[in-house]
Amino acid sequence: MSRQRPAKLQKALNVLGPFIGLALVIALFALIPEVQGRFLRFANFKSVATQSVIVALGALGMTFIIVSGGIDLSAASNIALSSVIAAYAINAGAAPLVAVLLGVLTGGLVGLANGALVTRLRLIPFIVTLGMMGIARGAAKWIAGNQKIDAPMTWANELMARSPRPSWLLLAPGVWIVILLAVAMAVVLRYTVFGRHVFAVGSNESAARLCGIRTDRVKILVYSVAGLFCGLSGVMEFSRLTVGDPTVAVGLELDIIAAVVIGGGSLNGGEGSILGTMVGVMIMSFLRNGCTMMGWPNYIQEIIIGAIIVIAVTLDRLRHRGE
């Protein structure tokens, strides 16, 4: 019996770990007098939340991929391509809803292609998605004629509005979408057969195969779902910029991967959680926000976030010691 208490305590620590990190980051800026007043305001939290939407959506899908033992380097290119497609569709006279769906679907197709290549060609995900990163980015530039696509304003641009209408929404519709999808994906990962199979494939793929799990199907599904999330993220990008920009989000895939890793995801597979990932996203967003308020230049932010990634993973390793 006495053994169970530390186990429970450790379990609690495992779950709380990323939250403690988030609390530390918030506390840090809340204690600096120069930014205190502005930082702790609701309006600031609102804008941080809105700025997090694009990375958060990408990270939801990336969590599935990383838990399954894979990686997706094409996420950011996929976001750019999807945003271009959405803008293109609206420009061509499509209804906003159709344009949004087309954007999401584009992301899903890119993900499906990733999954199909990984399983059919038996190539490692790093290589497949590295290739797809170039292909999707190139396709986006091609379709956009190597320039921004201007599109007339529609309700689709209000998804990321800082002051939403109606005002009782408090947060931008995009933020609510992220919250709803995060809850849904957390449930899928923990309470469905599919979620459990994702963990099994990432933890020991050959064991999963021996148990009769169709590992290829699980992987294709994982990459496709992640692609859909990138598609939605691309739609949000379009909504924010009001144009389809094929050069947007360059390097964002690394932020997305970092969020998952800070949140406890292991690149060896088998580990990770939606809650952790979301906290990872918030940690990075608050850091950016706080640094900007401090007037620190961009390179300082980059250094700090780089250090946070190493520290977070080190702490995670320390927590797992003795197992």
Place this chain on the structure above:
Amino acid sequence: MSPEPAAPPVLRMDGVSKSFGATRALDGVSFELALGEVHALIGENGAGKSTMMKILSGAIPPDAGWMEIDGRPYAPAGPADGLRGGISMIYQELTLAPHLTVEENIMLGREVHAAGWLDRKAMKRRVREALELVRHPEISPDIPVRKLSVGAKQVVEIARALLNRARIVVMDEPTSSLSQEDSLRLFEIIGKLKGQGVSVIYISHFLEEVQRVADSYTVLRDGRNVGSGRMAGTRLEDLIQLMVGQTVTRLFPKVEHSIGEVILSLDGLKGARMTSPVSLTLSRGEILGIAGLVGSGRTEMLRTLFGLDEAEGGSVVVSGFELAGAKPWTRIGRGLGLLSEDRQGEGLALGRSVADNMTMSDFTPYRRHGFLRPGRQRRAVGEWIGKMKIKAKGPAQKVGDLSGGNQQKVALARLLHQKAGILLLDEPTRGIDVVSKAQIYEWIGELAREGKAVLFVSSYLPELLGICDRIAVFHRGGLVESRPAPEWDAPGLMAVATVGRACPDHSMSQRIAE
């Protein structure tokens, strides 16, 4: 309970063949499994047992041949078909997902669900039942598998196989990582399965064990079925004869050797993962056996001694010098060499060549100005391959392509190549065939004759009694007793290993050892 002779076989395999490249792994093998029998599948490593079982499970397709289950043709397209056909495999290499819990592993691939939603309560109940059936109700369904001991992991695998409501259970070396106690429980479970009409194909290198559990046997050699029959009335020597196709005169060849001065002494050595300090001495030309149950601290002691685990106290003295800086590279420099119990995970780089694996710990002879001289390396390794009778195409062949026994010979050759004077051998004969075993015993004897010192950790008592000069027994993390080998017998060793002291009531220890 012996099945009616007229009863049709549960499984029939007829003329099954399989080739991998130029290697003919199975050559027209026929096999029959009766209802509710335990059928031992015996053969040296590389004889084709694993290939045969992979074909049965649906993991690989046969090139030719015919299979039927209950008289109906059986041609699985994948492992899922095998499972549906009622075939459950318990593999030698553990096949659990380390991050998942016991419950998640046992239910993997057959989750109880409604439209994709997990019914955790129902699954936990079934897992508890399964763990009770294998008499390990103390294993919590909620604990991640990576936190379990090797023995407990195997128990989880067995529970998984039983839950499958299998008609045919294949056990591949199920006891190789089990303690004696768990082995006994396993035999009980097998008895229970038989009673329920389940047929068991039992693969093991422990022939005494096989004789005890199995109703009938089939011996494979070089991919062919060289003999099948009832176990009753079959002598051990007959089985060995069939396996090797030649007469093995002595299983434990005795090489005369004389014991010299003390070369290694541990004084209160305590490692981070050792529960109590250990003191012992080892002399030149001495083979010191280390007995004990799996998890009794033997491996941890070796790892601390070799510098793989952090030392927290005590001293290690080699040839009169106390060693500081416990790291593997300094220990190798002092003449220590460790053969890992985990050959595939840690002992060898399976994807690299025989040559690289064998010379990995000492490239100096093949190095000039920092560049490797592959010609020299190849020639030297070629000689070792001949000397150690390793069945390999050559120095360039990948180690992963060799059979288990030959892999182990490469690992052992590495220690000899690095000219280790103190050999720490952790389960060197685990899961390898009889002929390779006998060769390894002989080398150990030869090494002792050359004046090298050998620490020989093993769970297989006959080999300890057969080749060691002295045997020390570990129990619950500590070394509890050390005596010259002739003063030990198997029941005595087992008593100390299981109880921590010699049993006054000898009959009990005998019962455990049997």
